[in-house]
Amino acid sequence: MSRPSIKEYLSSNPNAVLVLDGGQGTELENRGIKVANPVWSTIPFVNESFWSDPASSDRQIVKEMYEDFLASGAQALMTVTYQASFKSVSENTVIKTPDAYVELLSRIVAFSRECIGDEKWLVGCIGPWGAHNCSEFTGEYGPEPAKIDYLGYFELQLSAFNNNENLDMIAFETIPNFHELKAILSWDESLISKPFCIGLSVHSHGKLRDGTSLREIGEYIKSLGPKLNPNFTLLGVNCVSFDHSHNMLKELHEVLPDLPLIAYPNSGEIYDTVQKVWTSKKSHEVTWDYLVKEYIDNGARIIGGCCRTTPADIKTISDSVCKHSK
Ligand SMILES: C[S+](C)CC[C@H](N)C(=O)O
Ligand SMILES: N[C@@H](CCS)C(=O)O
Numbered sequence: 001m002s003r004p005s006i007k008e009y010l011s012s013n014p015n016a017v018l019v020l021d022g023g024q025g026t027e028l029e030n031r032g033i034k035v036a037n038p039v040w041s042t043i044p045f046v047n048e049s050f051w052s053d054p055a056s057s058d059r060q061i062v063k064e065m066y067e068d069f070l071a072s073g074a075q076a077l078m079t080v081t082y083q084a085s086f087k088s089v090s091e092n093t094v095i096k097t098p099d100a101y102v103e104l105l106s107r108i109v110a111f112s113r114e115c116i117g118d119e120k121w122l123v124g125c126i127g128p129w130g131a132h133n134c135s136e137f138t139g140e141y142g143p144e145p146a147k148i149d150y151l152g153y154f155e156l157q158l159s160a161f162n163n164n165e166n167l168d169m170i171a172f173e174t175i176p177n178f179h180e181l182k183a184i185l186s187w188d189e190s191l192i193s194k195p196f197c198i199g200l201s202v203h204s205h206g207k208l209r210d211g212t213s214l215r216e217i218g219e220y221i222k223s224l225g226p227k228l229n230p231n232f233t234l235l236g237v238n239c240v241s242f243d244h245s246h247n248m249l250k251e252l253h254e255v256l257p258d259l260p261l262i263a264y265p266n267s268g269e270i271y272d273t274v275q276k277v278w279t280s281k282k283s284h285e286v287t288w289d290y291l292v293k294e295y296i297d298n299g300a301r302i303i304g305g306c307c308r309t310t311p312a313d314i315k316t317i318s319d320s321v322c323k324h325s326k
């Protein structure tokens with residue numbers, strides 16, 4: 001393998017800041033793939049022609065998307081598996097069995113690795129429990145969120161990613177509910193056996209979508225002490241309001257000053273979960289350059305973009321990372 005472990009790289013290069021790619025799902029949508037369906041951005045891969053037809057246009061589109069993110073300066077790139085839980089896939093596609101599902105994930109990871117080459121880090125993306133019913137921007141997980149079987153929901157995707165050497169890190173993304181976060185943080189090395197990060201889904205007013213304060217989350221993580229899985233590598237925010245994201249990072253950094261952070265906000269648009277479209281009201285009171293500096297000043301070690309951010313945004317981020325990191 002020609003690349004170092006991402007966790008070791010971050011710890012032995014304490015001033016390095018890595019650039020992550022942008023919102024793959026919405027970027028695929030920009031390029032003509034219809035992602036408004038129950039498995040969202042994973043849709044191109046569930047069609048057998050993606051694998052059997054070398055001239056498949058979807059195959060070309062995914063390849064070109066990765067090429068453009070790489071050309072923009074991304075050093076860590078994500079698999080397009082946000083809504084690829086076994087539940088979402090088996091209930092909504094022709095892929096029904098655990099074996100066929102694990103084979104699908106293995107094909108996606110191998111294809112993504114082929115697209116990005118051996119030098120870059122590949123991050124296995126896992127969306128939250130709430131992705132399957134579109135509650136990732138509300139955190140409303142029903143009357144008994146503590147009783148949801150989170151492990152049962154994530155287990156197959158997680159073990160497939162743990163066992164895949166093409167993946168350098170696992171990212172739990174857009175986590176909106178404190179019970180879900182606590183469940184993930186309770187899993188030891190036998191359940192998450194490679195470096196992992198967690199992106200929180202935070203309201204623009206600065207609380208987790210379910211109302212928990214970031215301070216309480218930070219205090220909870222501190223209270224876990226040595227019980228924390230040593231593979232837990234970064235905490236941060238993703239798919240949050242562009243204009244408010246730096247305040248969230250600041251609050252996390254204040255309570256967890258030694259923990260590497262990750263930040264990748266969305267474009268500032270709002271997702272309509274019924275129509276599955278983004279409102280076009282993009283609000284940018286600040287610039288990427290301002291945000292990148294604020295993120296770095298507040299402990300960010302990986303910076304990128306989430307939904308509706310494009311290769312052009314990643315190029316801007318990459319330039320600002322060069323300018324502001326030491
Ligand atoms: C806009 S993405 C982050 C989420 C997609 C949503 N779970 C849906 O199914 O429409
Ligand atoms: N990283 C995901 C979206 C998370 S909200 C994707 O773009 O597919």
Ligand SMILES: [Zn+2]
Pocket residue numbers: 023238239266306307
């Ligand atoms: Zn997003």
